[in-house]
Structures are given as structure tokens and as C-alpha cells.
Amino acid sequence: MAATLAQKIIARAAGRDQVAVGEIVTCAVDLAMLHDLSGPRRIGPVLERLGTGVWDASKVVLVTDHLVPAIDAASAGVLALTRKWAAEHKIENFYDMQGICHVVLPERGHLKPGLFVVGGDSHSTTGGAFGCFMFGIGATEMVAVLATGETWIKVPETILINCSGKLAAGVSAKDMMLALCARLGMDGGQYQAVQFAGEAVTAMPMTERMTLSNMAAELGAQAGLIAADETTARYIREAGGDPGDIERWQGDKDAEYRCTHEFDVSNLEPHVALPGSPANARPVSTVQGTVIQQAYIGACTGAKLVDLRMAAEVLKGRQVATGIRLLVAPASTRTTAAAAADGTLQALTEAGAILMPTGCGACAGLGAGILAEEEVCISTTARNFKGRMGAASSKVFLGSPYTVAASAVSGAICDPREFLIQRCGENG
Template sequence: MTSIAPTAAATATSTAAGQTLAQKLIAHACGRERVAVGEIVTCKVDMAMFHDSSGPRRLQPMLEELGAQIWDKSRVVLVMDHYVPERDDDARRIVRIARDWAREQDLPHVYDSMGICHVVVPQHGHIRPGMLCVGGDSHSPTGGAFGAYMFGVGSTEMLGVVVMGEIWLRVPETIRMWWDHTLPRGVTAKDMMLHMLGRFGMNGGRYQAVEFAGPAVAALSMQERMTLSNMSAELGAQAGLIAPDATTTAFLADAGAPPVDPTPWFTDADAELTQHRFDAATLEPHVAAPHSPANSLGVSHYADTPIDVAYIGACTGAKLEDLRAAAEILRGHKVATGVRLIVAPASLRDQELARDEGVLQALMDAGAELFPTACGACAGYGDPMGDDITVMSTTARNFKGRMGSPSARVYLGSPYTVAAAALRGRVTDPREVLA
């Protein structure tokens, strides 16, 4: 580890030092050439995203009470992903409110039952380098994978954004997680994040902007980068940023996004920040034990823990590349006797691509149950985990009761690790299977 930490006085007064990626994005959003750490600034919002749980049922009555209108409907994205498919009267009520409001407002960007917001929104080109975005969900920092400054807000803050198109924020310090070399086979971005959580804890970001950089990060696909940025929320960061590059622009072109120049969006060599350094080549698969993502150690520490359910789902574990990883482990095999394998793809697009590639069939042949493309059990909805069972999951969180019963024990791992546990019936190093 190396540290480059400015003093508070230097941060406040220096005008000669370069700017971090976070500072450049915030300065752009507030119409300035540069900003200093600690400043409070008002920023224009380029895109506001919310879903059926966080959005209309809370925003609609507040807007009506104020007699206010949406500032720019073209910059609002609504996703129905938490309470779909509707399984009870409460879910039907919540989703009906969202659908009715979207129709009344004539919103142009509505994605109903098409997958999880943090995957669907990027797949449709809504998040691009240089933007400042907000989301009505704690995992909204996913947008930082695209070189955008994106963070989660509550309903009251979202109301202000929806009416004014602006939000204030305090310019954060930057913590850079620099990863050298490249990841070995069977080790993923999820393992990188679980390692960082085990080292720094769930408050390791302390409101700062966390930036992921280095050769190992540059080598990651966009979907893997999205996992890193998504789980910067678990580190306690406001944003999880990755400088955009050719990988970013290729993904966005495929998503049909308008062309954008990624070159302005990087951290200057002389910017003031704190840096921690890691060696990706020596990283092993990691597992987080109940009941915190920070209870994370190398997989060998939890090896042979029996499991009852393997869950491959959520925005951090069921994108196309995640499904491919699980299929690489399970193709031609059957899950262990007594183990239930649930697969809930993160989006309809990824599900169909996995079907076309034969990935989905390989998982089904192994004994997987296919669940809807929604937040599902990650949010304790759909088919929640029962009492006194042990779950191995690709989700981002394993808090007590998060996936259902408070007595369920949830372990977190990468799709490789979860699939290996399903195959063996116990926590297993996936490299043993791949070998």
C-alpha cells in the first residue's frame, strides 16, 4: 500500500495542483473550471433514475402538494424492478402507482419488468462520461463505471432534483484503489471488492469518491467495472469512479448512446488524493460470511461450509458475464443433491443473450430454477430465503434478514464461487473446479 494524503490546509488552498476525476466531473456540472475539496456547490443534473419502490409512490404526492412539475422529462428514467412480477396486493398497488404516474406524465424512458435498474439503464445508453446523475437507490454509484458522477439520494432530495434539475453536494476527497497486473482465471471484480471490504470495512469510503484504477481495472469488461462501482456503496463512498476509455465507448456504442469524447475525464498526475495499491495477480477468490460484506476473507477460510441454496442473481452477480462464469463451472454437471440453485438474470437482454449462447441451457441442465429478471430475493422479495438455511449468493449484501428470514445465513461470493458451491454442496474454491 502507498498513501498520498494532502493536509486539510493544502486541499483547501491549493490552486496549482491537478484535479481528480471526481473534481472534474463536479466542476463540469456546476459550470466551473475547477473545484476544491470541501466546497459546497450546486450542480446541474443530467439524469435522474428511480424505480417502483423509490419513485412515484413517494414523489407523486409531494409533487401534487407543491403543485410542481418535472423539470425535464427527457432526463428522467423510471424502472420497475423491485416489486415485479407482482405477487400480492401491496406489490400490485405499488406497481400500479408507478405505471399510472408514468402514463399520466408521459415519461419517455420507462423500463417495466425488463431487469434491474443498475443494469437496464446503462444498457440503454442513459449514463455517459462527463455526466452527473442521481438515483433513488443506494447502489446508484454503478454509473461511475462509465466515467459519470452518480450517487444515490433519498426521496426528499430526489423531489428537489425532479422539480429544479439541480442538487448541491460537498466536493469529496478521492481515495484511489490502484490494482496492478491482471486477475487470474476464476477471480473477478466481485473478489476485488470483497477483498477491499475485508480490509477497509463498510465505512472505508467515508463519503469520499472512490476511484478504481490501474492495469487490472483497465483490463476489466464494462460489466465487471459495473460490479466494482456498484459496491463502492458498501465501502461507504458517495461515488465509485472509473476513468472512461475505449472499452467504455464500445459498450455505449452497442447500447445506442450518442458519441461522447472520454478523453477529458481522468485524474491528473499531480492531483491530491489518497492511494492504496493492490496486486491483482495474487488475489484469491473471496467470501463474505454472515452478516456483513466486510466479513470477507479468502475462500479457504470458509471452505467446506455446507450450503442449502445457491443464488445467482442481482446487479452484482447475474449479468451476462456472470452467467457465463457460472456456466463455465456447471456445464455438463449437476448441482449437489439437496442444493437448490436459483438463477435470476439481471436483465431480459442478458437473459436472451445467455439463451442464444447456450449459457442458460447449461445452467438449466445443471438443475437451475430460472427466476424473473428483477431484484427478487436480493431485496427479500419474490421467493425470500427461509428459516435456518445457509445461502451462497452473488448479491451485494448479506445483512441479517436482507434476503428473507433473519435466521438465514447468507455468504457472498462471485458467480464462479457460488456455482462451485452449488456443484459441491459446500463452499469451494472455484479454481479447484476450473482446474
């Protein structure tokens, strides 16, 4: 029977030759990712009550990212508890303040094609960029995983999104996902697996592919898969991991998909999501001139090295507009180091950007950079639900790092391509 990539991974984890769509199966978990907010503080006491301990400490990765660095006694308390739990349970893969979990996992070589991975965070779909079946679960379900090493899953159908064509200059994976959220809606994935394919995806570096898989969560998908290729293998090797057998983790050519969406990205314009939902996305031209107070470049989906470089491309030699605050929170310490080494950070700070600590920061309203009532922000993050980044009446627009940087320079939302075209003119 022809199988999708999702079916192949689930079958392997369930110890079966094949699995059918709709079947409920029990799978052995290859890796469980926890973070400070949903991890030990919620899991610890329940796990203790069960008395089982952790089934396999080597298969657990724990990251502090949501509450770092502590901004008050409450967040400091959660972090202290997290560190104590890591020591007590001998969690070797403990990354304390090293970056956002979804970026740290691949950076440290923990992901490879074919793995069945759970994460205590909805953006765990990011791991799909590496050909893993990785999905988010709640804390209670994580307790069961830590106690037993297993979880159940209903084998999902796969929705194929075939991305053809070539992205224009100044247009990125974030624009693609915002456009897809508008087109398909936030339950467009219907808790199925979504798989991204096509020449536009193949052409992307891993960090851009991660943006696609990350925001598959915004489509309501359980997983956001991308079949591995040589780009994947190279990234994993450079991260010190072993990519394994890439050929094995491909969907069969005649596999059945729930449906295929054709998405030609050639003429895609930069997109911006209006406040309230990523599905409110539309071409940037329709909101051009909207005045902002804050521009935020951060989060798992919007502050990887590739994202900071996009922003630097726009900001180099320019200045953030008077009265606008541009906050940049790199997604990991390795991102910061690489951006410092290649001059990206310098371009950002010389333009007037404020460098923030690595971590989830203001994205989920937990860290520094919170918005006041009625303030308007444009952000590279993944979600803009009401009140998420601060006061209930604050407004968050979502855009690519190009668009956010360009808007910071002009003081109002604008099309970044104007800046990039100008630059071409200046240079030549």
C-alpha cells in the first residue's frame, strides 16, 4: 500500500509495517521536548504522584525560553524549579537560556528524518521541516509520555501544498504562510498533517523551511512536514547530527492525499496580517501607511539568522524612524553569535535597533517588550490574537522581517521592496 511520509513515520513508531488513515495507534516516542512554561512546573508534581520517573532521560530535551531571563519573582521561581528538576532527573539535554526550543532542537542536532517527536508547545510542528513527525501536546499528555514513553495518535490524512515558482526579492517564507493562512483559514489543516513540497520549498535554506513548518500550526495542522533532501542532510551534519537514511523518509509517489493545494509563489507580494488573526493577512499595499509605535523582530518563526539578515538588508545604512522602537530578540545564542560574526547585528544596532535577550520575549506576552493600550506593533512572530503581546486593545500586525524592518524605518507599515529596489539603484 502506498503511504505518505506521515504514515511511514507513524507505522515505524507503532512497530507496524503500515498504518491506515483514521486508525488509532500507540506509538513509541523517539524524543520529547519540554520547555519552562509547560514543562517541569506542571509535569513535575504529577509525575511524582505517579511514581514512575522519566522513562528515558536521554530522550528528553528541556529548554528554558518562555520566561528567560526572569523579569519578576514569579518567572524566576519557575526557572529555579525547572533547573532543579533537570538536575534531579539527570536530563543531559538541558539548554538553559540558549534559545527558543524550536530553534535549539535542530541547532544541536536532535532532529533527523523519520523521528516521531512530541513537544510541549504548539509550534512543535517546526520539527517537520527536518522530515520528523513532530507535534504539540499539552502538559498532562506529556506526563503520560514521560511515564510510559508512548502516546496514541489517530493516523492523519495529509494535505499537500505544492509551492511552485520562485519567490521575488523581498518576499519570504513568512509571506507565503500569511498568504496561506488567509487562503485556507486557521482550521485549513483540520488537525491533519500538512506537507510542503515544490520547487519554492526545495530552493529554501532550512531556516526558511522551518518558518513554513512552524506556521503549519496556524493552519490548524497537527504536523507540517517537508521531506528531507540534501539541504536537510547538510544542515544536520553541520549541527553535529546524523541525517540517517534520507531516501527512506519520502512519501510514495502514488500515496493518497486528502487534497493538493497548488500555490504559485512567483507573483506573491509581501503579506501583512491585520490584528486578531494570522488569517487576516492581505497584501502589504492594502495597509500601507498604518502608523506604528513598535516593530518587533523575534520568536521561533521570525528571529533566526536568515530573518536577522533580511532585516539587516533593509536596515543597513538607514535609521529607525524617530519615535519608533525596533526590538530585536535573536532566536538563539548561536544565532546571536553568527549574526555578530557576519556583521548582521552591527547593521541592526547601527540603525537604532534595541538588542533584546534571546528567548520567546514579547511574542506570547511573557517577556520584555509588552504593548500598552491602543499601541500598534508590527511583528515577525506567528500569532496576533487579541491581547497576546500585551494590553487587550493593543494591535499587532504580522509581517516578514523585511516588512517589519522597512516599517520601522518609515514609521508606518510599508512595502519593503521599495527599500530593496532603492538599494539596487544606489549600488549600481
